[in-house]
Amino acid sequence: MSRQHIISVLLENESGALSRVSGLFSARAYNIESLTVAPTQDPTLSRLTLVTVGSEETIEQIKKQLNKLIDVVKLIDLSESFSLERELALLKVKQNDAMVQKIDGLATDALARITDETDDYLIIELSGEKLWLDDFLSSIEGEIIEVVRTGVIGLSRGERSLTL
Amino acid sequence: MELSGGEIVIQSLKDEGVEYVFGYPGGCVLHIYDAIFQQQDVKHVLVRHEQGATHAADGYARSSGKPGVVLVTSGPGATNAVTGIATAYMDSIPLVVITGQVPRAVIGTDAFQEVDTVGITRPCVKHNFLVKDVADIAETMKKAFFLATSGRPGPVVVDIPKDITDPNVKVPYRYPEEVNMRSYKPTVSGNIGQTRKAVAFIKEAKRPVIYSGGGVVLGEASEELRRLSRTLNFPVTQTLMGLGAFPGTDSQFVGMLGMHGTYEANMAMHGSDLIIAIGARFDDRVTGKITEFCPNAKIIHIDVDPASISKTITVDVPIVGQVKPILLDMLAQIESLGETFDRERISAWWSQIDEWRAMDCMAYDKKTSTIKPQYVIEQLYKVTNGDAFVTSDVGQHQMFAAQFYPFDKPRRWINSGGLGTMGFGLPAAMGVKFANPDADVACVTGEGSIQMCLQELSTMLQYDTPVKIINLNNGYLGMVRQWQEFTYKGRYSHSYMDALPDFKKLAEAYGHVGMQITKKTDVEPALREAFAMKDRTVFMDFLTDSKENVYPMIEAGKAHNNMVMAPSSKFKADTAQSSLSSASVKRMPDGHKKAAL
Ligand SMILES: Cc1ncc(C[n+]2csc(CCOP(=O)(O)OP(=O)(O)O)c2C)c(N)n1
Numbered sequence A: 001m002s003r004q005h006i007i008s009v010l011l012e013n014e015s016g017a018l019s020r021v022s023g024l025f026s027a028r029a030y031n032i033e034s035l036t037v038a039p040t041q042d043p044t045l046s047r048l049t050l051v052t053v054g055s056e057e058t059i060e061q062i063k064k065q066l067n068k069l070i071d072v073v074k075l076i077d078l079s080e081s082f083s084l085e086r087e088l089a090l091l092k093v094k095q096n097d098a099m100v101q102k103i104d105g106l107a108t109d110a111l112a113r114i115t116d117e118t119d120d121y122l123i124i125e126l127s128g129e130k131l132w133l134d135d136f137l138s139s140i141e142g143e144i145i146e147v148v149r150t151g152v153i154g155l156s157r158g159e160r161s162l163t164l
Numbered sequence B: 001m002e003l004s005g006g007e008i009v010i011q012s013l014k015d016e017g018v019e020y021v022f023g024y025p026g027g028c029v030l031h032i033y034d035a036i037f038q039q040q041d042v043k044h045v046l047v048r049h050e051q052g053a054t055h056a057a058d059g060y061a062r063s064s065g066k067p068g069v070v071l072v073t074s075g076p077g078a079t080n081a082v083t084g085i086a087t088a089y090m091d092s093i094p095l096v097v098i099t100g101q102v103p104r105a106v107i108g109t110d111a112f113q114e115v116d117t118v119g120i121t122r123p124c125v126k127h128n129f130l131v132k133d134v135a136d137i138a139e140t141m142k143k144a145f146f147l148a149t150s151g152r153p154g155p156v157v158v159d160i161p162k163d164i165t166d167p168n169v170k171v172p173y174r175y176p177e178e179v180n181m182r183s184y185k186p187t188v189s190g191n192i193g194q195t196r197k198a199v200a201f202i203k204e205a206k207r208p209v210i211y212s213g214g215g216v217v218l219g220e221a222s223e224e225l226r227r228l229s230r231t232l233n234f235p236v237t238q239t240l241m242g243l244g245a246f247p248g249t250d251s252q253f254v255g256m257l258g259m260h261g262t263y264e265a266n267m268a269m270h271g272s273d274l275i276i277a278i279g280a281r282f283d284d285r286v287t288g289k290i291t292e293f294c295p296n297a298k299i300i301h302i303d304v305d306p307a308s309i310s311k312t313i314t315v316d317v318p319i320v321g322q323v324k325p326i327l328l329d330m331l332a333q334i335e336s337l338g339e340t341f342d343r344e345r346i347s348a349w350w351s352q353i354d355e356w357r358a359m360d361c362m363a364y365d366k367k368t369s370t371i372k373p374q375y376v377i378e379q380l381y382k383v384t385n386g387d388a389f390v391t392s393d394v395g396q397h398q399m400f401a402a403q404f405y406p407f408d409k410p411r412r413w414i415n416s417g418g419l420g421t422m423g424f425g426l427p428a429a430m431g432v433k434f435a436n437p438d439a440d441v442a443c444v445t446g447e448g449s450i451q452m453c454l455q456e457l458s459t460m461l462q463y464d465t466p467v468k469i470i471n472l473n474n475g476y477l478g479m480v481r482q483w484q485e486f487t488y489k490g491r492y493s494h495s496y497m498d499a500l501p502d503f504k505k506l507a508e509a510y511g512h513v514g515m516q517i518t519k520k521t522d523v524e525p526a527l528r529e530a531f532a533m534k535d536r537t538v539f540m541d542f543l544t545d546s547k548e549n550v551y552p553m554i555e556a557g558k559a560h561n562n563m564v565m566a567p568s569s570k571f572k573a574d575t576a577q578s579s580l581s582s583a584s585v586k587r588m589p590d591g592h593k594k595a596a597l
């Protein structure tokens, strides 16, 4: 049975390291739903989060193959324990009252706000779980001019951490 | 000590104890070549094609256990080396390949002879580096050797821009004693608990098989494999890459397994209740149809690479680590059981295996007047007392060599098993000879394969590396022709090669001895004559039976118990083999016999 996994990887912050990871996924025909990467507090390390889908056996292989890459220092599968997942999206729509009302009407703990407003356009910033973003975006009536999503990032809750 | 980048490259090789570099010069490595010129310790071998350099370094590595070193220029030098790098990668052979790169300032501008070497080689190396600073060369070289030779070995590419090898820029040199990479910590010893579990399975096994692979050779664990096998008295089968780790002439050896493995080895795998896989990776040429692989067996798998475990076949007891310490652990635990594991203990299993063996599955027609390729290999075995280093190319001749030359020592059988690279054999034989100057080295090849790296005959003359070339010339891309016979009703699409050169004259033109052997009775005398010429390379062109096939054969995607048998074997077409666990044999349209459970 295929399931989605979020894998977090600490990677040497070296040129070419990212292409080793993406090359692995294409060479071995693994799925990759999203991938996001940025340097960590320790500038010699990047943290990469990828979302992939596969059977338990495939996910096991993906983790082993990732670990085998020399530039991979450490990884955890966030889906193995309770974890927090977030994604950020920015979307641009034509000015419209309905949208302004929709955002204003959201519960206060929902992370959505109008970040930029010009005469004709709005840019809305959303953050939350991927599924919430998916729902929000599909609930929008009228034309969305542009959307950009960061891909999922996450942290495991409690004591379990991905650190050196 | 202050050195230039070019000098650092060479000094690092010296500090690694490197004897030979196989290479070919060009613009971006000229500074390095100038550094080579000014010293004597590291010897350079000028090949005739960069593919030859990589295969020669590979043959050197496989036969000696030491890493092979290659030096090529940027662009076409690097791309020509790629086949050899991929060949080494697939068989986990330690190579350090130094490639020149265009100067840093022009990287990315499509400069003359620029190619993204790190990008091109990424999927076929264990790791690669683009060195960006002269001060980093020494440490990168150290890392390259460490990575290439530790854990699961493999090729490492070090790409060096020309400007950081500039003779006018000198920096302090110190070769690191050791490297510590936080991201690379190969597992050494296995988990004791797992070994204990394995021993518990071993205790209960009624129909065990030891399935041993190239990892035993690479892990220098032949001695431990022999001890384990002899302690347990279990049947042993080996992969194409593992041959020689356990002696091929030992009665416990049931032959190679897989696509062209023996009937007894494949049937034993299929009927087994416990497989002990040691340094083997369940390659598709070994397993056949995955869903029908060893249907009743528990599987213990020892491997240094965690990613090899349960990659294609799910195993019951994985043990990750170096083969040698794990086998020693296992032996100690077995000995402490205080039980006897003699053949009696599994006598029913052994008598079953003996019955399978009696079918003589590799039999070939010995009465014909034509030269059978198998016969040539048998004579080669005899003439070299079974003690030569044998390299091979890829095709039927490779399988005949693997089947008919039983290797008693590891590192004697040298072939491209994983990538199956035609053209490997000759340069590899040259590399073997560099590592083993006093040994007999034979290259078993075919008229197709030999033409893929033939130019190295010239290198072999220059460096005086006498090798005996056994060309099993069947006039066909034989292995292709065989598949076309079996699966395309004999439509021999482009597997026949017209206008072959006169190999005898060709060898002579290269300054070597050429022979053409057309009569069966000349085979042995010609071999004796050739091997008596210790200091000459002899090209022996054997005109062999053009339509001989390799048997047995498991066709791609079929299971172990579904083999096509040799017409000369004891299988009776269309009759049930009553005593043989109901194996039945079918005649194929063109006279093969097919055995199926
Ligand atoms: C570089 C390369 N190209 C193509 C193949 C596919 N191939 C495998 S065996 C073979 C035929 C080899 O012919 P020959 O060297 O004459 O050996 P034979 O099978 O006749 O003994 C071919 C073309 C290969 N293995 N390697």
Ligand SMILES: [Mg+2]
Pocket: B395, B446, B447, B448, B472, B473, B474, B475, B476, B477, B478
């Ligand atoms: Mg041929």
